[in-house]
Amino acid sequence: MTFFRKALVSVGLGALAVAPLAAHADTTTLLNASYDVSRELYKEINPAFSAHWKKAQGADVTVNQSHGPSTKQALAVASGLDADVVTLNQPTDLDHLAEKGVIAADWKSKFPHDAAPYTSTSVFLVRKGNPKDIRDWNDLTKPGISVVIPNPKTSGNGRYTYLAAWGYALETLKGDDKAREFVGNLIANVPILDGGGRGATTSFTQRDVGDALVTFENEAKLVAAEFGDKFDIVYPSLSIEAAPPVAVVEKVTANRGTAALAKAYLDYLFGDEAQAIIAKHNFRPRSETVLAANVEKFPPIKTFKLEQHFESWAKAQADHFNDGGIYDQIVEAQAKSN
Numbered sequence: 587m588t589f590f591r592k593a594l595v596s597v598g599l600g601a602l603a604v605a606p607l608a609a610h611a612d613t614t615t616l617l618n619a620s621y622d623v624s625r626e627l628y629k630e631i632n633p634a635f636s637a638h639w640k641k642a643q644g645a646d647v648t649v650n651q652s653h654g655p656s657t658k659q660a661l662a663v664a665s666g667l668d669a670d671v672v673t674l675n676q677p678t679d680l681d682h683l684a685e686k687g688v689i690a691a692d693w694k695s696k697f698p699h700d701a702a703p704y705t706s707t708s709v710f711l712v713r714k715g716n717p718k719d720i721r722d723w724n725d726l727t728k729p730g731i732s733v734v735i736p737n738p739k740t741s742g743n744g745r746y747t748y749l750a751a752w753g754y755a756l757e758t759l760k761g762d763d764k765a766r767e768f769v770g771n772l773i774a775n776v777p778i779l780d781g782g783g784r785g786a787t788t789s790f791t792q793r794d795v796g797d798a799l800v801t802f803e804n805e806a807k808l809v810a811a812e813f814g815d816k817f818d819i820v821y822p823s824l825s826i827e828a829a830p831p832v833a834v835v836e837k838v839t840a841n842r843g844t845a846a847l848a849k850a851y852l853d854y855l856f857g858d859e860a861q862a863i864i865a866k867h868n869f870r871p872r873s874e875t876v877l878a879a880n881v882e883k884f885p886p887i888k889t890f891k892l893e894q895h896f897e898s899w900a901k902a903q904a905d906h907f908n909d910g911g912i913y914d915q916i917v918e919a920q921a922k923s924n
Contacts (some may be wrong), residue, residue, distance in 0.1 A: 619662065623787075623805045632648075634863060655736065655737075657682075660682050669838060672833050676742035677694075688836070703852075704871055705830075706830070708802060710821075713797065714815060718798070721820060722822045726751070732796040735776055737781055743801060748906065774920055777796065825888070825889050
């Protein structure tokens with residue numbers, strides 16, 4: 587059974603997964619609340635960490651997972667989901683948790699690379715042979731092209747897509763007005779907005795919706811590996827660097843007595859053993875040694891950091907994705923014109 591056909595773990599099920607393990611007094615558990623397309627990564631990371639911890643400390647630990655759209659995960663943790671750690675896909679989700687007093691205000695300084703153990707970027711997945719000749723962002727705005735992306739209001743994946751397209755327009759067309767028109771044309775070509783990245787992948791690969799799926803590089807490679815005869819990956823001329831951050835949920839770990847273990851789990855992500863697993867799952871590792879060993883796996887692509895065009899994640903969120911922001915204005919204008 588392929589990973590797309592397996593039952594997906596919901597936020598609620600992720601929380602409930604801890605309960606059966608409570609009977610094993612000698613086994614400590616952690617819960618990692620993560621985003622949609624990191625499922626396969628942590629499925630391999632978690633037992634590797636358990637083995638590492640057993641060897642180093644002589645103690646048993648089981649790490650359970652909860653997955654969903656990144657922002658929904660952050661909201662769930664803020665509302666009481668007892669996750670010991672969060673591994674989400676954009677800083678604003680962690681900033682929200684910091685504002686709620688759930689994680690440390692200075693979470694970025696707790697781990698290397700602003701607490702992001704790897705990077706990714708937004709690429710295109712197209713039907714085999716690329717029948718619509720989709721090569722760059724401008725092709726996604728053409729009449730008659732159908733594009734699948736997750737909802738930018740609920741999904742970090744969707745926000746990265748939106749911001750990547752906006753940044754491309756700024757660099758090629760110049761000016762916010764041109765960028766707004768460009769992104770509006772792209773959004774107009776989106777027939778449905780799935781809540782998260784995995785839902786968008788399912789719509790494209792199994793429901794045959796759309797001519798192109800915009801998603802993270804690792805997700806595109808995962809699909810291409812499973813359905814090699816059906817899809818191709820297209821690298822646009824410019825994209826955005828995605829650096830998914832991590833944090834210890836201090837409000838939870840203080841109550842559960844798992845603070846040191848949770849930190850050790852996240853520290854492990856930055857070591858070469860975990861970095862090799864990260865590269866195996868098509869995320870771009872931070873370790874120069876591991877990256878050098880996988881250089882052929884990650885084609886060079888020109889990327890920009892969000893701060894280059896949007897000042898900060900907080901400003902991008904406020905300007906574009908908060909209620910009544912530019913994204914809502916674009917969608918409302920299109921609804922009125924239809």
